[in-house]
Amino acid sequence: MAATEPPRRPTQRDIARRAGVSTATVSYVLSGRRGGAKPPPQETRERVMRAVAEIGYQIDHSARSLRRRRTDLVGLMYPAPSSPWSDRLAEQMQAAAAERGLAVVALPVSESTPSDALLRVLRERYVDGAILLPDCPLGGAELSALARQGLSLVVFDDELRPDGFDVVRQDRARSCRAAVERLVALGHRRIGYLAHPGESEWAPARSVKLHGYRRVLGEHGIGVDPDLVRPVADSRPDAYAAVRELLGRPDPPTALLSATDRAAIDAIWAARDLGAAVPEELAVIGIGNIPEGLVISPALTTVGAPVLDFSREVARLFARLESASPLPDAVLAAPWELIVRESG
């Protein structure tokens, strides 16, 4: 048996030997293309393909990439956990990539382990290009440097200036403020906030939600009651418990803004279970606009992208990837909106 045989992947030399041709011919047959010249004749192709099948040859990605100066891989980087948005984008990228024979890898960056290894995937050219969802740990200078080295990049960010890479603007801060404005306009004065865990320590550019909450309250002369700001994990019993607790206070909030739709949904459950009518006794507005917000009753008022579609952004990445000369920088507008439904 071959049990202890050292694993060696067959190479094009093995194919060439077996088919009685040169490695050049093997390569021509496998790639199907060949400069300007005609492809090898049918007979030769068959001999090569037979050898490939018999040996079970698979091309070596590293060698091909080194030689061709491209990896045929694109990445999607996003802060973990995944969401319907990152899932959808991955799916759309994959469809577009498949048409071109490229593969897509997802690069979830965990809050807990902001792995340097993950950034190396971009820096060391594991991929030819990438789409970066908001709040990935890369600064403008670094992105420019990557772009200058030929990496194709489409970056979701509301502040960065494009510089060799494209930027997608969502105006998240504006629409988060609109949500708080709405609650204030509805007459609410005690407005709670379900924060991302650790959000209060984030850089300002990242904590647009908390920042907008504070700012709008301030503008209306409403002080921020720190007791009404609760960090809760995404989609966990935390939010439910926090809302139970908030509603049990002597001076409970009458409205809640939540950094995530999932926590907002948990909040609605909690309110319903406690017999607090939503939105009459507790108005709830989420952030993110995930599809589940449509299912709960009352339907979730939220802030987010109006449609679950990234065709433009995906098209832009591939346009950059395929363009012979560097494309001019683009700014794509994909603004978030306040989506008023029933809960607030």
Added chain:
Amino acid sequence: MAATEPPRRPTQRDIARRAGVSTATVSYVLSGRRGGAKPPPQETRERVMRAVAEIGYQIDHSARSLRRRRTDLVGLMYPAPSSPWSDRLAEQMQAAAAERGLAVVALPVSESTPSDALLRVLRERYVDGAILLPDCPLGGAELSALARQGLSLVVFDDELRPDGFDVVRQDRARSCRAAVERLVALGHRRIGYLAHPGESEWAPARSVKLHGYRRVLGEHGIGVDPDLVRPVADSRPDAYAAVRELLGRPDPPTALLSATDRAAIDAIWAARDLGAAVPEELAVIGIGNIPEGLVISPALTTVGAPVLDFSREVARLFARLESASPLPDAVLAAPWELIVRESG
């Protein structure tokens, strides 16, 4: 300006030239290791590192991989959409990988575009190893072939025999049947099933849920009413609408098994909104055991892994990866369980 300058990544030759050393020395300095010999002296190291910083050099992944015969990349393949389970596994893999200086890429395979390009990531050695969650589109023969070529593989599958790769057994079929058994034992005769879209066309090995549902009903002499089997998309208004419709029938189901916890949760919402008491008037059991099942009230009875932890599986992948000689095949038991809470 360098706007039209063709992007060229600097190489170790550029560093060598600038630092006045050979490329061998650059490589030694950068890698920090050097066969048995001592590393270059401090002064040389500094010169090299200075040149690296000034030029903004980043190593080329393809070239390094080709030479070292390893990519320092591991993959996590799973059927899209992502779930708390795939997220958690990605996070645990990433933590373990980061300790070793490796990166993790996620490989979500979409039902709609079962991309050949994605399989190439495994076949063509983009990665050194991978963990495959259940229902990835790779057969036993193919997995064995990949393993024989030296790919390290840990595969979640209830049927496959390990063969150069390790297998994690969850016994999903058994525990799905246990869920139906429970409903029958509770006296239910009209038991509906919220299926994965397209599940009835899946291969038997993949449709363990539907199959278990049918089989147990058959064993108890309960005919399967096709009207009670509804395909619904994961986490979408579908499930909510389907349950509304089912409960409006003249002969509504008194119990529901759902292929996903999310749809089960939607079902509970729908029942509550219609004033049907859960579990008294409609018992609901989900499959998957996602954390959200704990939040809804009544808490979701479900089937799934009892704890959100993949340390053993992750450790096993890295053991394979790091072992000089091929490890003997392992079968890890990580059985799903019926987790009885309140909803059914």
Added chain:
DNA sequence: CTGAAAGCGCTTACAG
């Protein structure tokens, strides 16, 4: 202590 050289597995202009 350092560098010249070979070679990883491909691709591709080029010569025959």
Added chain:
DNA sequence: CTGAAAGCGCTTACAG
């Protein structure tokens, strides 16, 4: 129509 050869950017045994 086909093959010999150079070279992509690294690493590493080896010679000096």
